[in-house]
Amino acid sequence: MLNARASKALVLAWILLLSSFAFPQSNLLTAIRCGRLINPVDGSVTQNAVIIVRGDRIEQVGANLSIPGGAKVIDLSGYTVLPGLIDCHTHIMLQPEDERGAPPVVTKSQAFRTVQGVAAAKRDLEAGFTTMRDLDSEGAGFADVAVRDGINQRIIPGPRLFVSTYALTITGGHMNNAGLNPDIQIPEPATLTDSRDAMIAEIRREVKYGADWIKLYATGTLRHVDPVTLEPLSQVSLDEVKAVVAEAARWHRDVAAHAYGGDGAKNAIRGGVRSIEHGMLMDDEALKLLVEHGTFWCPTLSVYLPESAEDDTEMRRRIVAHHKEVFQKAMRLGVKICFGTDVGAFEHGTSAREFVKMVEYGMKPIEAIRSATTRAAELLRMEKQIGSIEKGKLADIIAVEGNPVDDIKALTRVTFVMKAGHVYKSPLQP
Numbered sequence: 001m002l003n004a005r006a007s008k009a010l011v012l013a014w015i016l017l018l019s020s021f022a023f024p025q026s027n028l029l030t031a032i033r034c035g036r037l038i039n040p041v042d043g044s045v046t047q048n049a050v051i052i053v054r055g056d057r058i059e060q061v062g063a064n065l066s067i068p069g070g071a072k073v074i075d076l077s078g079y080t081v082l083p084g085l086i087d088c089h090t091h092i093m094l095q096p097e098d099e100r101g102a103p104p105v106v107t108k109s110q111a112f113r114t115v116q117g118v119a120a121a122k123r124d125l126e127a128g129f130t131t132m133r134d135l136d137s138e139g140a141g142f143a144d145v146a147v148r149d150g151i152n153q154r155i156i157p158g159p160r161l162f163v164s165t166y167a168l169t170i171t172g173g174h175m176n177n178a179g180l181n182p183d184i185q186i187p188e189p190a191t192l193t194d195s196r197d198a199m200i201a202e203i204r205r206e207v208k209y210g211a212d213w214i215k216l217y218a219t220g221t222l223r224h225v226d227p228v229t230l231e232p233l234s235q236v237s238l239d240e241v242k243a244v245v246a247e248a249a250r251w252h253r254d255v256a257a258h259a260y261g262g263d264g265a266k267n268a269i270r271g272g273v274r275s276i277e278h279g280m281l282m283d284d285e286a287l288k289l290l291v292e293h294g295t296f297w298c299p300t301l302s303v304y305l306p307e308s309a310e311d312d313t314e315m316r317r318r319i320v321a322h323h324k325e326v327f328q329k330a331m332r333l334g335v336k337i338c339f340g341t342d343v344g345a346f347e348h349g350t351s352a353r354e355f356v357k358m359v360e361y362g363m364k365p366i367e368a369i370r371s372a373t374t375r376a377a378e379l380l381r382m383e384k385q386i387g388s389i390e391k392g393k394l395a396d397i398i399a400v401e402g403n404p405v406d407d408i409k410a411l412t413r414v415t416f417v418m419k420a421g422h423v424y425k426s427p428l429q430p
């Protein structure tokens with residue numbers, strides 16, 4: 001057995017080794033010439049700006065800066081440059097086919113789901129998303145932690161991930177397999193936590209195995225919505241939410257609550273979650289609570305649009321109409337709206353379609369860009385590191401054809417992606 005000092009030294013060496021993988025040291029100097037540069041902080045658009053990147057950080061940015069000798073030049077003068085985008089609600093372990101038929105916990109091995117997750121992460125990065133908050137692995141266990149770590153160690157390409165492993169739900173609630181023979185046991189897409197103590201124990205387990213965020217199902221899903229009143233099923237009491245938030249805080253974690261509206265959403269907001277997900281059935285009182293508590297809201301507008309004739313029901317149309325109304329009210333009230341998509345339920349690499357919907361519903365393009373940069377960084381408590389192209393921040397930089405301030409669809413045409421100083425996609429390379 002090792003003595004205490006030797007084992008401490010061993011642990012230290014191990015931590016140093018891990019951090020050298022996570023934060024590769026590089027002093028490589030790069031100069032990026034930008035046709036236009038969008039600054040979401042003040043909404044300005046600068047012509048012919050230059051960004052100087054050293055290693056993984058932005059060293060300097062401004063109009064007509066001179067390029068230091070020895071710098072590698074990346075000429076994006078034909079493009080619009082902006083900070084790497086942040087999607088605050090993703091599922092890398094979920095693929096569109098998983099939404100049809102039997103759940104993936106039944107039809108796919110975790111190994112196969114991980115392989116798909118690796119491919120999904122690459123597609124999302126190449127679409128300009130340099131950071132994502134991945135809101136549960138949909139039953140793929142801790143595979144999201146593995147993908148996050150593989151990305152951080154630069155074994156595979158992908159966005160900087162904040163993962164939440166399993167989600168907390170209740171028996172009979174959202175993400176509890178439905179319609180099955182009660183005599184058979186199959187894996188669940190989320191963890192059934194039917195008491196305050198079970199919720200606390202589950203948070204400890206998730207954090208132990210690598211969760212960065214805690215995901216709580218505060219309401220049920222579409223099948224639980226009352227077809228007449230559109231009232232969602234509330235899955236948690238105020239006391240339970242408070243217990244979840246307090247336990248997460250012990251581990252310096254925040255809580256994201258899936259909540260369509262009703263009492264479930266109000267309990268989540270009053271109980272102190274950091275963000276409400278979806279929220280399309282929230283009433284005026286819930287919106288006021290969001291403002292009062294400074295809670296962030298990820299509307300995920302586009303994922304609820306019917307995509308097949310089968311989905312295009314009267315109830316779905318009412319929900320979509322309500323979603324639009326809530327979104328417009330939330331904008332007027334000054335709710336902190338963050339960009340989130342639920343990508344995985346639809347094709348990875350196509351999250352920018354959400355921007356188009358936000359603008360169609362009345363958001364100014366620069367506000368939509370803020371929701372996926374400065375504001376999203378604030379939600380993640382990463383505002384000192386990411387969300388804008390400023391001296392000292394991580395060099396997360398993308399470029400698009402056209403100008404998204406005039407035409408938001410330009411964000412669907414990402415041609416250049418740099419994350420922490422490394423180029424993952426470029427129009428200048430074959």
Ligand SMILES: [Zn+2]
Nearest residue numbers: 089091135342
């Ligand atoms: Zn989701």
